[in-house]
Amino acid sequence: xxxxxxxxxxxxxxxxxxxxxxxxxxxxxxxxxxxxxxxxxxxxxxxxxxxxxxxxxxxxxxxxxxxxxxxxxxxxxxxxxxxxxxxxxxxxxxxxxxxxxxxxxxxxx
Amino acid sequence: xxxxxxxxxxxxxxxxxxxxxxxxxxxxxxxxxxxxxxxxxxxxxxxxxxxxxxxxxxxxxxxxxxxxxxxxxxxxxxxxxxxxxxxxxxxxxxxxxxxxxxxxxxxxxxxx
Numbered sequence: 001x002x003x004x005x006x007x008x009x010x011x012x013x014x015x016x017x018x019x020x021x022x023x024x025x026x027x028x029x030x031x032x033x034x035x036x037x038x039x040x041x042x043x044x045x046x047x048x049x050x051x052x053x054x055x056x057x058x059x060x061x062x063x064x065x066x067x068x069x070x071x072x073x074x075x076x077x078x079x080x081x082x083x084x085x086x087x088x089x090x091x092x093x094x095x096x097x098x099x100x101x102x103x104x105x106x107x108x109x
Numbered sequence: 110x111x112x113x114x115x116x117x118x119x120x121x122x123x124x125x126x127x128x129x130x131x132x133x134x135x136x137x138x139x140x141x142x143x144x145x146x147x148x149x150x151x152x153x154x155x156x157x158x159x160x161x162x163x164x165x166x167x168x169x170x171x172x173x174x175x176x177x178x179x180x181x182x183x184x185x186x187x188x189x190x191x192x193x194x195x196x197x198x199x200x201x202x203x204x205x206x207x208x209x210x211x212x213x214x215x216x217x218x219x220x221x
Binding site for chain 2: 004036043044045046049086088095096097098099100101102
């Protein structure tokens with residue numbers, strides 16, 4: 001079954017602390033993995049795509065095929081990182097995005 | 110460059126009614142995907158349209174139907190509305206059916 005699991009519903013950290021948002025997936029094949037972010041009162045937007053291997057707003061994510069994980073990391077959290085984060089995958093056909101349930105990241109000073 | 114737009118923003122319907130939601134894709138994008146996001150859940154794929162043809166469908170009943178027009182804008186139609194259809198409906202457009210999807214702000218549908 002194709003599935004994305006984000007085990008944490010809420011992650012609360014202090015400003016300057018490291019952040020790791022977990023994402024595990026189940027997919028028969030080689031999926032493309034994404035992180036989408038939704039800031040308060042804004043639309044869902046792409047944060048990272050694993051094939052681009054970019055670092056956006058200080059966030060990185062490494063695809064671990066052995067552990068079927070795509071965890072999102074940032075060494076030093078900022079208050080403006082507070083948002084809802086969704087991990088998603090799509091198959092090589094590139095049609096449907098399958099989303100996890102999301103993790104709310106709350107960064108406080 | 111104009112982003113993805115959706116109308117209306119909010120909608121209230123009663124059970125059994127029919128609804129049409131609209132989406133204008135980002136300039137130059139020929140692919141539109143629709144998602145349903147229930148409260149507390151991630152978006153769920155309904156279907157995708159590529160160059161006016163349906164190009165994939167999720168696990169939704171036939172009363173969820175769609176259309177894509179020659180200008181690549183799209184409609185989502187839902188017949189015989191049920192209470193569980195209450196959700197945020199998201200539209201996303203992409204340059205083609207293998208490219209990054211860019212989301213609209215959504216339409217909040219409430220079924221009473």
